[in-house]
Amino acid sequence: MLYPELNPPFRILLGPGPSMVHPRVLRVMTTPLVGHLDPAFLQIMSEVQVLLREVFRTTNRLTLPISGTGSAGMEAALANFIEPGDSVLICVNGYFGERMCDMAARLDAEVHRLERPWGEVFTPEEIDAALHKHPAKLVALVHAETSTGALQPMEGIADVVHRHGALLLVDCVTSLGGVPVYVDNWGIDIAYSGTQKALSAPPGLAPMTISPRAEEVLKQRKTKVPSWYLDLTLVQKYWGTERTYHHTAPITMIYALREALRVVLNEGLERRWRRHRRNAELLWQSLEELGLELVVPEEYRLPTLTTVRVPEGFNEAFLRRRLLEDYNIEIAGGLGAFKGKVWRIGLMGFSSQRSYVLLLLAALEDILREMRVLPMRANGNGEEEEPVEK
């Protein structure tokens, strides 16, 4: 059977990712391919590494994109530094901390969990106390928990972790390019991200950076990294000076990342962080004016991802369906413990635009009126319109 030409609907992507891809990024993705060992491509790879260091705010030599989505970055970050029996401390306050525990357990680590309720964040003192109880080789946390919309404050955390002789691993998937990330100043040893959030490229690469201290730990491993594909000692031979073939680089995605990083740095990181905050604040204030409740206190609310509490007795999927079908706007429901309880609205990269926020708010207001969550507007005859089924 011959299907018709691909023609997916045009959507405004205001969910937890992917975000809208920047038009400049889409354009470079139609650029003809060169080979993955072509001198021209090797030059492009070096440029991507320089740009990535700027965006991560690091001088780490070992900075490169892993082929695969954010979860590949997570798996590479854990698999390269954990050996069987190693003790690790994982901070769990949402879905992605939970995923890290699962991955670390599969690597035969001795996993210790430091837990906070979903939507809350950790203090350096709590991490210190946990490390006194369970000394660990590595402490992992999620900077921007996409499942809850909480932004983990980073001040003082590396000091504690390093005082205990551990490495600090941070998931920056929903923070890099949207909110401040300072890998070197914050003392982060291992950080990874994803291309499909605030960097506004398609999903497919996981930018990653490794401190010299972590490189040393990698060098001292007694066992081979259990994943051949994600073994940084092998991947580095392709991205470093040797340029030895490891796997065929996803050329088009590397083009896309290069352009996405150029877009980020053209705008300027600080300006970009301010834009994300400004648009998020407009969203937060307007949602509260509509009578909706935000889950995370403003103090550590994440500008790239907002969680909104679903009012009691409300069919949350109905609202999302209406937004998608009638307004072409995608937002998401909750994951895990928040399933059915929250909506998740992402304002990441190219999706963080005032016009999109205003469009979403207008659509939400229309739907909430029809659902009688807000009072109905009178129609032209002074009569209320028919309510719709919740």
Ligand SMILES: Cc1ncc(COP(=O)(O)O)c(C=O)c1O
């Ligand atoms: C904080 C965080 N970590 C990791 C991931 C996994 O990334 P991916 O879905 O691209 O594999 C996500 C994806 O949403 C995320 O939000």
